Amino acid sequence: MKLLKSITLLFAITFCIPLLVFAEKHPMSFEQLIAWKRITEQAISDNGEWVACKMEPWRGDSKVLIYNKKGEQIAEIPVGSKLFFTSSSNYLLLTQSPALELMEEAKLKK
Numbered sequence: 622m623k624l625l626k627s628i629t630l631l632f633a634i635t636f637c638i639p640l641l642v643f644a645e646k647h648p649m650s651f652e653q654l655i656a657w658k659r660i661t662e663q664a665i666s667d668n669g670e671w672v673a674c675k676m677e678p679w680r681g682d683s684k685v686l687i688y689n690k691k692g693e694q695i696a697e698i699p700v701g702s703k704l705f706f707t708s709s710s711n712y713l714l715l716t717q718s719p720a721l722e723l724m725e726e727a728k729l730k731k
């Protein structure tokens with residue numbers, strides 16, 4: 622039985638893994654790049670109960686996502702930055718700014 626497992630593992634390593642390595646890779650399209658979000662800020666409460674992170678696309682409005690210690694998303698706050706929790710870990714403080722669309726509209730009115 623061990624011999625059969627060893628032969629199967631050897632077969633997988635020899636033939637299957639090189640296929641995965643040489644799989645055809647496609648470059649990202651412009652639409653995929655624009656939709657891609659990155660974490661630009663993060664904060665963890667002092668007691669470790671809460672985590673907040675700012676997800677920011679390359680173009681558009683960011684969102685602050687708040688998670689509990691189980692990894693469940695608790696809240697989503699639009700257009701926030703400069704995140705930090707209070708020392709009691711009861712509150713998340715952040716700065717909110719107007720949406721990108723409103724800012725561009727105001728610049729055009731100038």
